[in-house]
Amino acid sequence: MVIDLQNVSFQREKRMILKDVTWRVQAGEHWCLAGLNGSGKTTLLNLINGYIWPTTGSISVLGKKFGECDLRELRRQIGWVSTSLQERLHGHELAERIVLSGKFASIGLYEQPDQTDVGQAAALLSFLGCEELRKRTYATLSQGERQKVLIARALMASPRLLILDEPCTGLDLIAREQVLSMIRKITEQPDAPTLIYVTHHIEEILPCFTHTLLLKNGEVYTTGRTPEVLTTERLSHFYETPVEIQQKSGRYWISLGDCAKIPMIK
Numbered sequence: 001m002v003i004d005l006q007n008v009s010f011q012r013e014k015r016m017i018l019k020d021v022t023w024r025v026q027a028g029e030h031w032c033l034a035g036l037n038g039s040g041k042t043t044l045l046n047l048i049n050g051y052i053w054p055t056t057g058s059i060s061v062l063g064k065k066f067g068e069c070d071l072r073e074l075r076r077q078i079g080w081v082s083t084s085l086q087e088r089l090h091g092h093e094l095a096e097r098i099v100l101s102g103k104f105a106s107i108g109l110y111e112q113p114d115q116t117d118v119g120q121a122a123a124l125l126s127f128l129g130c131e132e133l134r135k136r137t138y139a140t141l142s143q144g145e146r147q148k149v150l151i152a153r154a155l156m157a158s159p160r161l162l163i164l165d166e167p168c169t170g171l172d173l174i175a176r177e178q179v180l181s182m183i184r185k186i187t188e189q190p191d192a193p194t195l196i197y198v199t200h201h202i203e204e205i206l207p208c209f210t211h212t213l214l215l216k217n218g219e220v221y222t223t224g225r226t227p228e229v230l231t232t233e234r235l236s237h238f239y240e241t242p243v244e245i246q247q248k249s250g251r252y253w254i255s256l257g258d259c260a261k262i263p264m265i266k
């Protein structure tokens with residue numbers, strides 16, 4: 001079992017941010033975690049990484065039960081690409097060195113990488129179709145290029161679990177599709193890590209995401225195989241707004257249904 005959350009709740013200042021979340025991710029599955037702003041996605045990721053502790057319930061990740069394992073050791077097997085990581089990186093650092101720093105889980109490169117590491121970083125950038133970025137400084141990269149470099153950085157540590165927290169935020173249509181195609185490529189590798197892809201956007205849910213969890217107001221609204229979750233009926237209930245889902249080339253495209261029924265701000 002890759003992730004096993006049993007009846008997990010998380011409370012802060014009398015407010016239940018997550019309520020009775022039970023979620024199991026098995027090896028060989030790739031999950032999409034979707035929900036509206038404030039539904040609790042980041043809180044859930046912080047719990048899975050052991051940065052916060054549940055108020056009630058139990059958590060096991062990669063077979064290690066929280067409370068009985070060394071979290072620092074566990075975190076070495078988890079790659080996490082997020083906007084907060086982006087903000088902490090140094091703009092003057094070369095893309096290649098940012099990728100290399102993934103091996104040491106450091107912000108900045110303080111240890112001397114060997115030739116094998118340098119070769120692996122180059123191979124990862126090439127695999128992800130962005131080898132030309134190697135000698136560019138991070139500050140000069142576009143948002144889409146930064147995401148590619150950060151994904152390569154996460155892969156540098158050969159994680160068993162890779163969490164991609166809204167990697168397509170701020171990307172234009174083409175850059176978004178490039179990042180999504182990189183992600184698909186990762187899942188096609190024989191030794192691919194289990195992916196957890198967090199998004200607000202149904203359109204980003206690729207066919208490789210076998211399962212989807214919809215989170216609403218801190219509760220699991222539904223989980224299951226992606227085609228069973230992403231239906232017009234279920235998503236209209238989820239959004240409390242009529243929507244229509246169309247499937248094209250294995251992707252899901254959402255549009256608003258009867259606009260007259262959508263609650264608007266007056």
Ligand SMILES: Nc1ncnc2c1ncn2[C@@H]1O[C@H](COP(=O)(O)OP(=O)(O)OP(=O)(O)O)[C@@H](O)[C@H]1O
Binds near residue numbers: 037038039043044
């Ligand atoms: N430490 C905290 N103390 C109080 N409230 C918190 C704390 N952490 C999160 N919250 C609240 O819990 C709710 C869930 O936050 P969270 O960041 O997990 O949501 P999210 O689904 O990741 O949102 P977004 O999609 O906007 O990033 C929000 O209303 C947030 O304000």
